[in-house]
Amino acid sequence: MGRYPCCKVDEDLKKGPWTSEEDEKLMDYITKNGHTNWQLIPKKAGLNRCGKSCRLRWTNYLRPDIKRGGFSEEEEEIIINLHSLLGNKWSKIASHLPGRTDNEIKNLWNTHLKKKLLKSGIDPVTHQPITDPNLLFNLMNPFESALRLQAELTEIAKIHIIQNIIQVLNTPPPTLIPSLQENNYPMQQCYNNTIAPYDQILTNEPSPISNNLSDNMVVKSSILENNMINNVDNNSEYSSLPSLVPVTPENSVPFDQQIIDIINPSYYDDLEKILDDEANINPLSGKILFEDDFLS
DNA sequence: AACCACGTCAACCGCCTTGGC
DNA sequence: CGCCAAGGCGGTTGACGTGGT
Structure with a gap:
């Protein structure tokens, strides 16, 4: 057999900063008896500490040859x-x-x-x-470096916001539907004009946010598209959310490619206009306001 | 005066080496 | 020679102090 263990895990030994009484006990013991066995020292010195802790305290603080003060x-x-x-x-x-x-x-x-x-x-x-x-x-330009970092973070944040918008567009609330039926709801213009390229995403392709969905499910956007744009008379479809379909290897697009698709300048610019202009956000509801909202 | 950000440092944690059995 | 505990070491953490707002 080897030696007995250092600090028993189940022992309720004190941790944290040392008190002056503890320091005094340890000092007294070591100056009288030396330190041949650190495991025995705490018991013999009347300390409820691990031997390792005692050794550290001695070598880093109590040792008489310790030089105090700042470094020259x-x-x-x-x-x-x-x-x-x-x-x-x-x-x-x-x-x-x-x-x-x-x-x-x-x-x-x-x-x-x-x-x-x-x-x-x-x-x-x-x-x-x-x-x-x-x-x-x-090192040379900490301020410019910080600005550059901030700009990069802003771009990342924008992508996240775009992803969130896509998520919102993928799941329309029932209250939007009557306006769609009247064929004048701004959301439809959104699809037809402003961010028309998103039709590419609102197809059977997986949403770019699918990678963030913990259950690995993706909104089957074709149902949504049919409901919102082509099949507005079918009221029974409006109250239910689009069904979810599992992501399969054959219909999933690599995330990098999805990002590249999003950053396609034509619709990225359009979305950026929306995001950059604070006036386009309703300060109370937080909803995005479209051109028609301003006209009405 | 209160709060926050940052720097300092004592102490702990866990891994590695050494050496007794 | 292998096992295992003690000791040593480097990395990390968290409490505390200090200066700025």
């Missing part, structure tokens, strides 16, 4: 040089700096030195001048 410029230089040779070997780096712990050096590196090197155009991993133009751009 010289120490920082040494750490940078050693890191370029040793990498993230914090304990090895610490062994070259008397009074400094590996934890302390690691924290300094992650919070301060890494940024310092980046700012001066040095890759903190390789310690070589940064050559990646994107990374360099980000």
